[in-house]
Each structure stands twice: as C-alpha cells, then as structure tokens.
Amino acid sequence: MGEEFQIRTYKEFNDYYAAANTPLRSKHHEFNVLRFCDLGEALVPSMGPFSITYFQVAIGSDLKAAVGVFDIREEIEEYTMVIYLPGQILSWEKTGNWDGYVANFKESFLNLESMPQQMNSFSFLHSVQPLVVPLSKKEYKLLSQFFEVMLLEQEELEEENILVIRNLLQVMIVYINRIVTKVKSDGRFVALQYQRIATKFKGLVLDHFLQDRSVAFYATLLEISPAYLSDAVKKVFQTTPKNIINEITYLHAKTLLSSTDLGIKELAWKLSFDDYSHFVKFFKKMSGLTPAAFRKTLKKEG
Incomplete structure (x- = not known):
C-alpha cells in the first residue's frame, strides 16, 4: 500500500496564493479581489486536485485554460465565467493568456441572512456540477465594472469600504444568478x-x-x-x-x-x-x- 493520498483543502486565501506561487496576498480574511495580470510571471502552470472552503468567481475576456470539477474537465478560451464552490474537488491548468478578474469570498462575508428571500433561492451557490458559463461581451463588461469598483474599494479597508464591497458582491451575485439561470434553463419558481x-x-x-x-x-x-x-x-x-x-x-x-x-x-x-x-x-x-x-x-x- 502506497503513501496515503490527501486532497489539499485551502481554507485561507493566502495559503492558496502561496501554493499557486503568486506574490499577491489578501489583506482581509473573508474576501479578496484581483486581476489576472497581477498574479505574476512565476504562477504555477497548473493546480489540483484540491478543494476550497470559500467561493471563487473568475471572469475573463481571454481565459485559455482547462478547468476541472470532480472528474469533469472543460477547455475554455474567452468570455467565460468559472465558479468554484466549497466542497468541490477542483483543478486548473493555464494553457494561454489570462485577462480578467477573480473574487474570493467566504459565505460569512456575504451575510446571506440579510436577504434570505433572494440569496437562499440561488441554487448555483450549492451546485455539485461544474459552473463554467459563457458570457456575452455585454455581460462581461457589466460584471467587470463590479470587479473594478471592488478593487478600488479594496485599496483601503475601512469599515465603509468593506460595507461597499459586501453590497457590491451581493448585487453581483444577483446578476450572476440571472446569467446562470438563463444558461442552465432551470429558472422556474420553487417554493x-x-x-x-x-x-x-x-x-x-x-x-x-x-x-x-x-x-x-x-x-x-x-x-x-x-x-x-x-x-x-x-x-x-x-x-x-x-x-x-x-x-x-x-x-x-x-x-x-x-x-x-x-x-x-x-x-x-x-x-x-x-x-x-x-x-x-x-x-x-x-x-x-x-x-x-x-x-x-x-x-x-x-
């Protein structure tokens, strides 16, 4: 019997960043937003299998990669959104240029209980299957505006900045839900x-x-x-x-x-x-x- 295999689980953003060999570090333990262009030249070419205990949403106008959730692997290129969720077994491989954004955030930061009728109905937050969603240029432009404002607010982490970022994330999730629902075609009402x-x-x-x-x-x-x-x-x-x-x-x-x-x-x-x-x-x-x-x-x- 060989060595016991253990899938690495990342609970903190900075542990994940260190494993990816990027110089970026989060200044807040519940959320972090970044641009792909800031990851650095020494970024590892691939990671996985691994798991995370937080949400990760990435969008790219140029996003050449192979992304995996459990045993399912998808090749992506441009105008795509990738959503990684807590508990999934994940992997990724960089196959070309990346231009876009990533948001990492913990469920506790979202403060879902503040808007239960909306947030609890978003089944994509609890998906098992991969969430690799094509974006139109219009959708990408809209979402990228959220990321840019969050990046600006992230420069100073005063109480007001954190409040703005939380509210922006909540609103962005509303838009993401619309996009996912449209693509997955399962948006009927459920009690x-x-x-x-x-x-x-x-x-x-x-x-x-x-x-x-x-x-x-x-x-x-x-x-x-x-x-x-x-x-x-x-x-x-x-x-x-x-x-x-x-x-x-x-x-x-x-x-x-x-x-x-x-x-x-x-x-x-x-x-x-x-x-x-x-x-x-x-x-x-x-x-x-x-x-x-x-x-x-x-x-x-x-």
Whole structure:
C-alpha cells in the first residue's frame, strides 16, 4: 500500500496564493479581489486536485485554460465565467493568456441572512456540477465594472469600504444568478422553503458523505422527516436524496480513480465503504464499469 493520498483543502486565501506561487496576498480574511495580470510571471502552470472552503468567481475576456470539477474537465478560451464552490474537488491548468478578474469570498462575508428571500433561492451557490458559463461581451463588461469598483474599494479597508464591497458582491451575485439561470434553463419558481432545505441538504452531503450516507442522517441534521426531505429534493432537483448522495460519492470515486494511483481496496476504504466488494458493486451500478475497468479506459484515453 502506497503513501496515503490527501486532497489539499485551502481554507485561507493566502495559503492558496502561496501554493499557486503568486506574490499577491489578501489583506482581509473573508474576501479578496484581483486581476489576472497581477498574479505574476512565476504562477504555477497548473493546480489540483484540491478543494476550497470559500467561493471563487473568475471572469475573463481571454481565459485559455482547462478547468476541472470532480472528474469533469472543460477547455475554455474567452468570455467565460468559472465558479468554484466549497466542497468541490477542483483543478486548473493555464494553457494561454489570462485577462480578467477573480473574487474570493467566504459565505460569512456575504451575510446571506440579510436577504434570505433572494440569496437562499440561488441554487448555483450549492451546485455539485461544474459552473463554467459563457458570457456575452455585454455581460462581461457589466460584471467587470463590479470587479473594478471592488478593487478600488479594496485599496483601503475601512469599515465603509468593506460595507461597499459586501453590497457590491451581493448585487453581483444577483446578476450572476440571472446569467446562470438563463444558461442552465432551470429558472422556474420553487417554493422557498423547499429550496432552502434542498440546497442545505446538498451542502451537508458534501461535508458528511464520508461519515454517513443514509437519508435519515441528513433529515436529522435538518430537523425534518425523511419524507419531507425527499419531497423538497424532488421538487427542487427532480431526483431523490439517495441519488444525490450516490452522485456525490460516485464523483469523488471517479476523481480519486483518475487523479491518484491508490489501490482500489485502499480507495474503497478512503470512501468509507466497509467492504471492497460493496464499493465495486456501487461503482458498477453507477457507471456500468468496475473501478478497475474504468481506470483502464482512462489509461487507453491517455
């Protein structure tokens, strides 16, 4: 059995910046805005797999890169928005010029409770799948104005500047939600209480799927019945809580199979399967392939 593989989780912006080998450092622990052109020439060419505990929104008029969320990898070039969310397994590779902006911010800074009817309904904040969204030139210009004002306010971190940045982020998220909803074509109204429960459930699964994969466990955390949880998830995501738990577990399994050389028995143990055969059956049910066969297809493609 080889060395234990651990996906690095970045909780602080400056730890992430240090790993990326950029001289930039954040002066505030809950938010930071930057221009790609300020990252420096020594920036590492790629990072990942890794995870973050905060939100990262990047927009670029020129953004040649390969970005990954779990095992899904997308090639992007220009007028694109990339949203990385807490709990996702991420990667990126710089394949050309980058011109644009990045905002890093923690959920605590957003102060979502100050506008619950709006913010809690934005399901993109709790997405599992990649959020790589094409932008029109008009949309890019609009969003870039938010970034420029936040950069200006960031120069001085007095209480008033921080308030302005928080308010700008909240408004920018409203615009981002409109763009994501339009692209993803799933903007129909869902009862607010169902939306709150379903999105919180998905976040809890990302945090605890290695600990417990039963629907009852998450219903207990949410202080509701399993039946009510199932109803909320079905109305919001058109699937079942168990399917979401399985999807997240499966995405992590695929990522580990593709990004590490862990033995399959060790991988099953890391994913909290009590028996190797149970993991093999689970993976085959989800993908149609055994873990070993899936890994072989990756080698052939490579």
